[in-house]
Amino acid sequence: MDWIDLRSDTVTRPGPAMRAAMLQAEVGDDVYGDDPTVNALQQRLADDLGFEAGLFVPSGTQSNLLALMAHCQRGDEYVVGMEAHTYKYEGGGAAVLGSIQPQPIVQAEDGTLPLDAVERAIKPIDPHFARTKLVCLENTWHGRPLPLAYLADIRNLCARRGLALHLDGARLYNAAVAQDVGVRAIAQYFDSVSVCLSKGLGAPVGSVLLGAHALIETARRWRKVAGGGMRQAGILAAAGVYALDHHVARLADDHARAARLADALRDLPGIDVIGQHTNMVFLEVASSQVDALKPYMEAAHIRLSIGDGPGIRLVTHLDIDDAGLSRVIEAFQHF
Numbered sequence: 001m002d003w004i005d006l007r008s009d010t011v012t013r014p015g016p017a018m019r020a021a022m023l024q025a026e027v028g029d030d031v032y033g034d035d036p037t038v039n040a041l042q043q044r045l046a047d048d049l050g051f052e053a054g055l056f057v058p059s060g061t062q063s064n065l066l067a068l069m070a071h072c073q074r075g076d077e078y079v080v081g082m083e084a085h086t087y088k089y090e091g092g093g094a095a096v097l098g099s100i101q102p103q104p105i106v107q108a109e110d111g112t113l114p115l116d117a118v119e120r121a122i123k124p125i126d127p128h129f130a131r132t133k134l135v136c137l138e139n140t141w142h143g144r145p146l147p148l149a150y151l152a153d154i155r156n157l158c159a160r161r162g163l164a165l166h167l168d169g170a171r172l173y174n175a176a177v178a179q180d181v182g183v184r185a186i187a188q189y190f191d192s193v194s195v196c197l198s199k200g201l202g203a204p205v206g207s208v209l210l211g212a213h214a215l216i217e218t219a220r221r222w223r224k225v226a227g228g229g230m231r232q233a234g235i236l237a238a239a240g241v242y243a244l245d246h247h248v249a250r251l252a253d254d255h256a257r258a259a260r261l262a263d264a265l266r267d268l269p270g271i272d273v274i275g276q277h278t279n280m281v282f283l284e285v286a287s288s289q290v291d292a293l294k295p296y297m298e299a300a301h302i303r304l305s306i307g308d309g310p311g312i313r314l315v316t317h318l319d320i321d322d323a324g325l326s327r328v329i330e331a332f333q334h335f
């Protein structure tokens, strides 16, 4: 029996057509800027999102780190959500490697940073304080696309207060597909955007950072320093190009399957469906049952990520089809 893995959309494996594209990729040494496939991927995303330049990097973590280090100097500060990936799940890299101080603030339920809280967090120019330089948002936020009207508001605030605005757009394409807009309609509000190719888009490796020429040149320097300068990386970039050509529109299927899953689980006793947004379903299972759930699902060849609390996140993706989803629903029905 095949495994069905609902832990994350990072688990997708490249299919035969993607592997063929990788095999045939034209390559060169990307540290010299000579890899035509990397260059094509960077230019393609820059054009699609409306930026001057792009930089292919090994991971989303590195992409966000390079953005923070390109926007901020030692002793500068960035404003970020308390639960944001950049702040909470990237090993404190901006502080560790960039000497950049985070100013975390509590996010609203929808993942936005309340404008008045951002405003209050900005420090006066005074030697007592770190210099506030940047605001960082995440979209989608736990599967939720950030409202476009909010993006316009935070952009105005940043312009008024002289701050830059970065987007951790690990799942930018999920947001665009869910809101039925082009990625540019979201990216236009930001000075830089990081996009993951290895999440819902289904490439095995890689992220791209987009921004103005000068910002990307600074990020390129930090990429080398961080050990992220790769040589014949076109093999990997080819998977990204393939994903952009073939795996964007189909994200709507992942969203529809997540909705179907949420609807099916909503009726079951002992399970509370807390929410469903794009490709994610959030559940709570009665605390008396939660310990039994994981081994039960493992026996059915279904992988879930179950943390310490009652909350469980289920993520749909490229490697879960309708038949797989039915197996998951049946397993929950018989639990």
Ligand SMILES: *Cc1c(COP(=O)(O)O)cnc(C)c1O
Pocket (backbone or CB within 6 Å): 058, 059, 060, 061, 062, 064, 085, 086, 138, 168, 170, 171, 196, 198, 199, 207
């Ligand atoms: C996965 C993810 C990242 C970074 O991804 P890696 O490629 O695993 O380093 C950044 N932000 C968000 C919101 C993510 O989900």
